[in-house]
Amino acid sequence: MNAPPPPALAVTNLTHAYGARNALEDVTFSTPQGRFTVLLGLNGAGKTTLFSLITRLYSAQSGEINIFGVNISRQPSAALRQLGVVFQSRTLDLELSLIQNLLYHAALHGIEPAKARILGLAALERAGLLGRAQDKARTLSGGQMRRVEILRALMHAPRLLLLDEPTVGLDIKARADLIAQVRTLVKEQGLSVLWTTHLIDEIAHDDEIIILHQGRILASGRADSIIEKSGAATISDAFALITGNHAERLQT
Amino acid sequence: MSMTALDGIKPLTLRQYFICLWGIVWREGLRFLHQRERFISALVRPLVWLFIFAAGFRQVLGISIIPPYDTYILYEVYITPGLMAMIQLFNGMQSSLSMVYDREMGNMRTLLISPFPRWFLLSSKLFAGVFVSILQVYAYLLIAYFWEIEPPSLWGYATVLPALALCGLMLGALGMVLSSLIKQLENFAGVMNFVIFPMFFASSALYPLWRVKESSPWLYYVCALNPFTHAVELIRFAFYQKFDWISCAAVGAYTAVFLIAALIAYDPARGMLMRKSG
Structure with a gap:
């Protein structure tokens, strides 16, 4: 009997505080292999902290992170080798x-x-x-730099690609090209992707979505099933209902 | 399809460690070549001291015969080891500046997501900085040679190399510790005022310590404890093919302390980086 494959990324009971303020509170989610997963959250939701913990810039105060079943604290080298990262700031x-x-x-x-x-x-x-x-x-132009950063992140043939708000500062065309490039990688090469954003129009209806709000996971699952469950008509409305936020605050 | 943990992930080989180290040194070398202003200012700074300050003070400061010198020497000769160490001091602080810059710009993060152990990545980065500082020192020595400042034997150029490597390591590690403490780029001016100048002036770089002792005993003790004094003396003796074990032991001990502090500062579990990027 075959055990089910481990998720590309599994985050379990992750809690992290800066001083008295909890940036992440008991965060648990997983992203399936070979899928395009969107981590959706407003600025300040805790995306950057989560990203820093997954890339092991510093360690979580409590909780666990596994990449393809490899624990990042216990076997950082093996975990990091499966990981490609595109940071929010330009790092070329x-x-x-x-x-x-x-x-x-x-x-x-x-x-x-x-x-x-x-x-x-x-x-x-x-x-x-x-x-x-x-x-x-x-x-290079901003869009070209991002494309090169993605090529660079894939040089060591990782199985999971993380992108932290990769479209920030790009024009509409460059944004669309970038999303298409990454979606192609998922479709053609079976790459697993975690894409963080606060831009709702980057989501497709069959993407896996994780909604992070004020350090907590409020919803996760396929975009269309989240919409259905929340009783909203669009993902934007669903987000507003789930987070109790006005939809205007989430840019489209 | 096998997709289980650790499938196909072989441990990193020694050769891969070497490739990583080489890559980091190579990048540092390329950056150095591309920043011509940095190279020129690294060279001009000690030359200004040599050609202007030392020439002016030649008559004011009499230097008696102290080891490692066997005869009376010109003031230019006296301050040359201090200037060599100064090049390394600036270089160490400059690489700390570039680490703060890298951290703000994210380049540091691309380094730290490498699968090699963090101590290895930071040591490689340090080693790369030392390599660049040694190139600068030899460029300075080449010009000084035409000013008739040279070791008693050409071998001095070789024997000074290990001293430069150790001193570069110490000052680079100090810079790395500082880089973890500096919150923002703008604070670098503070490093100039509170680190570079006091370290340089409260040392044996410009005047022998016995002269300092005559005028102020407490300042003498400050100078004697200053890691930079020991770096200068180690270089001074090595340039004359002599070995000063006290300064060597002091530089070695300070290097160990700064290195450990730097590794703690960049240890993910201790999270010195946390507040800065959160």
């Missing part, structure tokens, strides 16, 4: 060329330089940026 080294940025990241993951170069050039080619491999990262 602007002084280095695109290929140098990719090679640096590959080295941080112990990938042989010769192999890294082949992987990096192939990735740039797929993204239509091969001609710019030698250009400095600072010459």
Whole structure:
């Protein structure tokens, strides 16, 4: 008999406080393998704290995080190797060329330089940026930088990709392209994705959704079933009902 | 389809550790090459001291014969080890500045999500900074050579290398500790005022400690405890192919203390980074 596959990401009873203020309170959720999961929350909901804990910038005061069943505190190396991350702030080294940025990241993951170069050039080619491999990262547009950051996060072939508000600061076209790029990865390569956002229009009806509000998980499940359960007509209304917030506060 | 824990995840090999270290040093070297202003100012600063300050003070400050020197020496010769250490001091503080910058900009986070142990990543980063500081010191020594400041034998250039490596490590580790304490980039001016200047002036870089003792005994004790004094003396002796075990032991001990403090500061469980990014 086969045990069910572990979730791509499982967060259990996670609580974290800064001083007296609880940023996360007993947070439990899991994201299925090979799916596009959206972590939805307003600014200040605790998304950044959650993200810092999953990427092990610091450890949670209580609770557990598992990536494909590997505990991040007990086996950080094995857990981090399955994880690709795109941070909210721009993290390309602007002084280095695109290929140098990719090679640096590959080295941080112990990938042989010769192999890294082949992987990096192939990735740039797929993204239509091969001609710019030698250009400095600072010459890229915001949308291009994000695409390169995604290529970089995938250099070590992780199975779970985390993206923290990746569309912030992008124009409509760049946003749409970016979402399409990541959705394609999920569809074609079976990548598991956790996408955090406060923008409701980035959600598709069959996405997995986790609603984080003031440090607590208020709902999780498929977008359409959350809408149905809440008795709302749209995800935006559902969010307002669930969080008791006015829909205007959630940008679309 | 097997999707269970730890399937296909092999432990990291020694070669992979080496690749990671190389990658970090390589990036630091590239950044250094791209920041020409940083290189030039790192070089100009000690040269201003050498060409202007030392020339002016040559007549004012008489230096008696003290070890490691066997004869009377020019003041320029006396302050050169201090200036070498100063290059490393600035470099150490500059890399701490760049770590604060990296943390604010998120580059530090891309480093810290690497699967290698955090102590290894931070030590590699430190090592990369030391490598760059040593390049700067030798560039300075090359110019000083044409000013007829040289060790008694060419071997001095080789024997000073391990001293520079150790001092660079100590000052870099100190910078790393500070980088975890500085909340924002703007506070770097405070580092200049409260760390670089006091460390530099309350040391044997510009004047021998016996002279300090004559004028102020308590200042003498401050200088004698100052880690920077020991860095200067270690370099001074090594440049003359001599070994000062007291300064070596002091630099070694301070390095260990600063390193441990830096590792604690960046340990995820202790969470010194927490308040800054929350």
